[in-house]
Amino acid sequence: MATPRPAPEWRVARWLNAPAPIALADLRGKAVLAVAFQMLCPGCVAHGLPQAMRARDTFSEADLAVVGLHTVFEHHEAQGNERALAAFLHEYRIRFPVGMDDPDPEHAIPATMRAYRMEGTPTTILIDRQGNIRLQTFGHLDDMRLGALIASLVAEPREPATASPADTACGGVGCRPPVSG
Amino acid sequence: MATPRPAPEWRVARWLNAPAPIALADLRGKAVLAVAFQMLCPGCVAHGLPQAMRARDTFSEADLAVVGLHTVFEHHEAQGNERALAAFLHEYRIRFPVGMDDPDPEHAIPATMRAYRMEGTPTTILIDRQGNIRLQTFGHLDDMRLGALIASLVAEPREPATASPADTACGGVGCRPPVSG
Amino acid sequence: MATPRPAPEWRVARWLNAPAPIALADLRGKAVLAVAFQMLCPGCVAHGLPQAMRARDTFSEADLAVVGLHTVFEHHEAQGNERALAAFLHEYRIRFPVGMDDPDPEHAIPATMRAYRMEGTPTTILIDRQGNIRLQTFGHLDDMRLGALIASLVAEPREPATASPADTACGGVGCRPPVSG
Amino acid sequence: MATPRPAPEWRVARWLNAPAPIALADLRGKAVLAVAFQMLCPGCVAHGLPQAMRARDTFSEADLAVVGLHTVFEHHEAQGNERALAAFLHEYRIRFPVGMDDPDPEHAIPATMRAYRMEGTPTTILIDRQGNIRLQTFGHLDDMRLGALIASLVAEPREPATASPADTACGGVGCRPPVSG
Numbered sequence: 001m002a003t004p005r006p007a008p009e010w011r012v013a014r015w016l017n018a019p020a021p022i023a024l025a026d027l028r029g030k031a032v033l034a035v036a037f038q039m040l041c042p043g044c045v046a047h048g049l050p051q052a053m054r055a056r057d058t059f060s061e062a063d064l065a066v067v068g069l070h071t072v073f074e075h076h077e078a079q080g081n082e083r084a085l086a087a088f089l090h091e092y093r094i095r096f097p098v099g100m101d102d103p104d105p106e107h108a109i110p111a112t113m114r115a116y117r118m119e120g121t122p123t124t125i126l127i128d129r130q131g132n133i134r135l136q137t138f139g140h141l142d143d144m145r146l147g148a149l150i151a152s153l154v155a156e157p158r159e160p161a162t163a164s165p166a167d168t169a170c171g172g173v174g175c176r177p178p179v180s181g
Numbered sequence: 182m183a184t185p186r187p188a189p190e191w192r193v194a195r196w197l198n199a200p201a202p203i204a205l206a207d208l209r210g211k212a213v214l215a216v217a218f219q220m221l222c223p224g225c226v227a228h229g230l231p232q233a234m235r236a237r238d239t240f241s242e243a244d245l246a247v248v249g250l251h252t253v254f255e256h257h258e259a260q261g262n263e264r265a266l267a268a269f270l271h272e273y274r275i276r277f278p279v280g281m282d283d284p285d286p287e288h289a290i291p292a293t294m295r296a297y298r299m300e301g302t303p304t305t306i307l308i309d310r311q312g313n314i315r316l317q318t319f320g321h322l323d324d325m326r327l328g329a330l331i332a333s334l335v336a337e338p339r340e341p342a343t344a345s346p347a348d349t350a351c352g353g354v355g356c357r358p359p360v361s362g
Numbered sequence: 363m364a365t366p367r368p369a370p371e372w373r374v375a376r377w378l379n380a381p382a383p384i385a386l387a388d389l390r391g392k393a394v395l396a397v398a399f400q401m402l403c404p405g406c407v408a409h410g411l412p413q414a415m416r417a418r419d420t421f422s423e424a425d426l427a428v429v430g431l432h433t434v435f436e437h438h439e440a441q442g443n444e445r446a447l448a449a450f451l452h453e454y455r456i457r458f459p460v461g462m463d464d465p466d467p468e469h470a471i472p473a474t475m476r477a478y479r480m481e482g483t484p485t486t487i488l489i490d491r492q493g494n495i496r497l498q499t500f501g502h503l504d505d506m507r508l509g510a511l512i513a514s515l516v517a518e519p520r521e522p523a524t525a526s527p528a529d530t531a532c533g534g535v536g537c538r539p540p541v542s543g
Numbered sequence: 544m545a546t547p548r549p550a551p552e553w554r555v556a557r558w559l560n561a562p563a564p565i566a567l568a569d570l571r572g573k574a575v576l577a578v579a580f581q582m583l584c585p586g587c588v589a590h591g592l593p594q595a596m597r598a599r600d601t602f603s604e605a606d607l608a609v610v611g612l613h614t615v616f617e618h619h620e621a622q623g624n625e626r627a628l629a630a631f632l633h634e635y636r637i638r639f640p641v642g643m644d645d646p647d648p649e650h651a652i653p654a655t656m657r658a659y660r661m662e663g664t665p666t667t668i669l670i671d672r673q674g675n676i677r678l679q680t681f682g683h684l685d686d687m688r689l690g691a692l693i694a695s696l697v698a699e700p701r702e703p704a705t706a707s708p709a710d711t712a713c714g715g716v717g718c719r720p721p722v723s724g
Binding site for chain 3: 232235236239240323324325326327328329330331332333335336337
């Protein structure tokens with residue numbers, strides 16, 4: 001497997017379905033399923049969002065956080081305001097937290113979408129308990145495979161089994177010399 | 182069969198996907214499938230609108246007119262503007278004419294929706310070649326039945342089998358004075 | 363439209379779900395939907411047969427006859443016996459009459475399948491009230507189109523608009539001698 | 544969690560899609576998905592078997608064994624012979640091993656179905672790397688949940704992490720005193 005890539009912090013202008021802003025660091029220790037969508041994207045409405053809702057129903061909140069990111073990169077005037085998104089979430093009965101990706105006056109593509117180099121919507125992202133990206137997929141992903149991937153992240157220990165080089169040299173199982181390189 | 186009920190004229194503030202406003206009278210001689218929807222109504226997006234698109238693909242323009250009516254009765258601020266609807270029609274590749282039902286400042290329910298006494302969205306309406314309502318259904322209708330209903334209207338003669346009052350004074354059931362108007 | 367082709371009589375070894383053998387001539391005056399299938403054909407089980415069942419539910423028995431033809435052309439030992447077919451019809455709740463296409467000891471392909479020159483299963487055949495084939499399709503056909511086609515046949519008059527030669531010698535276009543045999 | 548229940552050995556008259564008989568003990572160390580079905584059971588054909596095929600495609604053979612059990616408890620004459628089942632597996636492109644559950648001349652219900660106390664078909668059974676039943680469900684199970692369950696079994700160690708009381712005192716990681724009660 002490739003070297004794990006730490007998930008960039010998301011940049012969210014406003015959160016819906018959440019009592020307070022959610023930083024990625026707040027979710028450390030859980031696996032995270034983030035689905036980037038646009039309310040007027042047919043593939044998001046037909047596949048990406050219903051799948052995220054099924055994931056929310058399948059896994060416990062203690063093990064998995066499910067978060068939507070509204071990454072508007074077109075039709076800003078139609079999709080870009082909070083009232084439109086709130087009405088959409090209400091009608092589609094989406095109850096998990098949704099962050100409005102921070103628009104950038106100089107780019108059509110908003111900040112988080114750029115930071116993650118997403119190709120479009122829907123994009124499905126899986127982040128492990130240590131905060132590393134383990135999957136990022138544009139488009140369709142089948143339910144069985146996604147369920148299996150989430151469960152394998154959930155089955156990982158909350159603390160890394162062996163200390164990583166960036167950590168101190170001592171982990172839960174003992175001490176070892178720092179790894180060079 | 183019940184006495185045919187003439188379809189009320191629709192009241193449309195603005196037409197999209199149409200070079201000019203469309204009056205019901207302009208469609209006389211064709212069968213008409215009208216689907217009333219809201220862009221944030223899940224049942225419209227999943228069923229009503231795709232079915233209307235299939236009807237558009239199945240029947241010729243010479244026999245059947247397919248028209249959408251955007252009957253916004255909730256979330257007016259999110260759905261009620263032309264740019265939002267235009268973006269929606271673009272993303273969902275809806276090419277048939279769509280009229281924005283005339284909002285009424287005194288009612289949540291817009292004018293055409295009230296005139297037809299629709300129960301909600303999606304509502305599917307079939308109008309025959311003479312301009313009479315032959316079906317009005319709230320919710321789901323299966324494809325085979327709708328295809329059969331449309332075809333049976335298409336198979337009817339363009340002119341009524343028995344003369345209508347406006348033509349001559351005597352019809353199949355007797356005579357009556359000509360209607361002025 | 364091409365010259366109508368009279369539907370060949372089917373050759374059936376045995377009927378299930380029917381009190382007596384059904385000849386095509388017995389159905390004259392009705393439209394007929396015949397679906398040729400094999401019980402071990404996945405496309406028949408997933409699409410062809412459920413569609414025929416929906417047609418049976420959508421149209422009246424007075425207007426449309428729905429008939430299955432079990433045209434076994436492979437796995438004869440597994441599909442070719444009446445008990446297997448009866449169990450299949452029972453489990454799939456198929457209630458319309460099904461004829462077992464007459465096997466031919468010299469051909470893998472049974473008699474009716476050969477007479478109609480079917481390409482495979484499922485094959486959907488529509489026969490009009492006069493006994494002419496109006497549609498024969500191998501594979502998938504969408505519900506709206508099939509519903510429309512059946513309804514257009516149902517809307518046709520029971521008697522031809524112009525008398526056929528076998529009826530009287532004079533039709534709308536002139537007179538001709540009666541045809542013998 | 545309840546005390547793990549060891550999966551009873553299956554009793555199979557004949558295997559298809561397998562070069563040799565497969566005993567449960569041969570699969571020890573892998574997770575096992577067993578799907579009990581009948582070839583004329585509509586729910587098996589529409590849901591249970593396609594789901595097992597998706598599981599076969601999703602997980603590696605090293606981690607998960609997928610096995611079908613043809614548990615004929617009705618229509619024995621139509622479904623009970625090997626040629627019919629072989630034709631069915633061929634047409635539905637089922638490539639994983641399928642065992643014909645041992646018929647019992649004194650019972651309609653075959654031996655393995657009785658040993659597992661299955662309620663009907665389809666029945667989905669998950670067995671862990673130690674040979675214990677972890678799930679047994681009659682009817683429909685959604686893909687995401689099944690994918691998650693399989694992945695969680697796959698993530699378990701091949702050898703139990705701590706020796707169980709019933710084992711000897713020495714496991715792979717060393718020796719320890721037997722646990723009392």
